[in-house]
Amino acid sequence: MSQTNASNQKYFLPRAGLEPLVRILRQRGYTVLAPTRRDEIISLAPVESADQIARGVHDHQDGGRYRLTQADPEIMFEYVLGADSPKRYLFPPELPLVELRVRGNRFVPTSQPPAIAQYAFLGIRACELAAIKVQDRVFGHAGQDTLCADAAEYYRRTRRQALVIAVNCTRPGGTCFCASMGTGPAATEGFDLSLTELRDGFLLTVGSQAGAALCAELEIRAPTSTEEGLAEMKLAAARSHMQRHLDTRGLKERLEQTIDDPNWERVAARCLSCGNCTMVCPTCFCFTVSDSSGLTDGVYGRTRRWESCFSHQFSYVAGSGPVRSTIAARYRHWLRHKLCTWWDQFGVSGCVGCGRCITWCPVGIDLTEEASRLGRHVPGAGVVPIPKAGGTKEALP
């Protein structure tokens, strides 16, 4: 996908240039995945034409709330994320791993390894690039982990072939806090091309050799200094309009001390343990390989499916029951994993600030609120107030 040492050369791509881009990608054999409007949400799906990309809509997101409204029909990308992320394609919700027959005392494989699609992600955001980088570490894209070489093969091969045309966010969503996590709103690495939407087109930035090669086939011109300045301004505005914040200074160290924090019980009183947050999270990687048997054909299947640490059976041990039997324990595990133990395991934060877990939580539990409360409890002092939104802005990079 991306070589970040590439030129960072900038061009202007007229809005009409998006259609040829989709065409060229398809000609090169890519399945083009772009934000589409489906079931009244923005959904990452295959498109055959730029016309199918969602445009002219604004999204309104808040805890437990997602709505689309009509906006300037000319403007394409003034919405942010739906529930889907590239995770759905790189680490599919359901992936057949092997199928086998039992022949005498032998297991005979009857399936080929799953076919690897060539994806071009068009219109994904900076936080999603950050999430892909996190999953690269989880699935050993760097190749340092020989033990799970076979097991993560699908991710690695799909990832290696994927092309990324990112879109920088000029209008942050209501639950976004990427600026706090240092992952957005502008993509700085991990893309082949990036687009910043202007009035009548895009400021295009080249991020890799593959991106530069694409540019050669596009109708582009050098940008004017006004266009470059405008793009800068729009991104700065997006950054300052972000409504949610998470103070990450000392966060990991603070969370290390929170096992006995009384706030877990408070969250648990609201949390339904539905697992939505883990399904929409672009970095959550837990899975279960489950076995099936064809009743008539004698073929046994092994299928990998997304799993949620909020499910009761996730930690179930035969003979002694689930390790985390309470919702408080499951929420504690999830939040501390995201913001604390993920660092120990993979050397990065497990949270990229996309805000999906807030939007898609049916009761609107806000990760930024909960995390800011934790580890600040003083016995006898009552509930810890949430630091005011924006109160940490000065500390941001």
Next chain:
Amino acid sequence: MIHHVADMDHRPPPGMGGWMPVEATIVNIQQENFNTRTFTLRFVDESLCESYRFEPGQFNMLFVPGVGEAAISISSSPYQIGAMDHTIRMVGAVTRGIDRIGVGGVVGVRGPFGRGWPLNKLAGKDVIILGGGIGLAPLRPLIHWLLRHREQCRRVVLLYGCRSPEDRLYAAELEAWSGRSDLDVLVTVDNADEHWTGPVGVVTNLLQRIKVNADQTVVFVCGPRVLNRVAAWNFLQLHVPPAQVYVSLERNMNCGFGRCGHCQYGKHFVCRDGPVFCFADIADIFAKEEI
């Protein structure tokens, strides 16, 4: 800080890191108690029988087609080549499935996985092995290893507790070990019968019967969750340094190599970083509930 360095680094042989289990025939089943049996497996592939090695304390994922996999400790001697034992309590779908397959049938194996007992930490030390119930299973390869390398350490004590005399695992072997001069074996039961002349009570009570040279002792514990906790505390109270107390933990495991997330224990993946942990590495969470 990981205190734990395995002296043998056995990774799964080629082809066993993926999702396709390798076939192994059940060649013998030994009844241990009312719901526990020891299954002796032999790989169908002869070359794998020769090449397969594991560390005492490691586990395999055993597979029943169409049913699933379960993480089961390897319980035979690491020096027994060609066949290996898994002592299994029939409490879940997979373990009951293995039982149904019976002698002559085939199960799947992926492994070995995890880190075993720290065999490089016991030179010149007293070794106390404390097991409860089926917790003796992952300790058995360690005992076999110790008896083979007996000159490396000073005293070796095995403390074992189970519900009743009939519930003892490896009863004949326990008898044989009791007769040895280089191994002290103390067995206690919760409920005695009229033939039982040994101690009655929880296994940690046996600590009153032995002298513990705290600084010079390495401790290996495996049992139910509560026993692990009580035993570790008892040894710490006797001033055994936390870095010399090792515990093997049980968790839900699905992949075996630290990716599926099921076995997470704080920052640890029990299947990859454990199942054997040094107490010093988990002291912050060991006493906590529902981690």
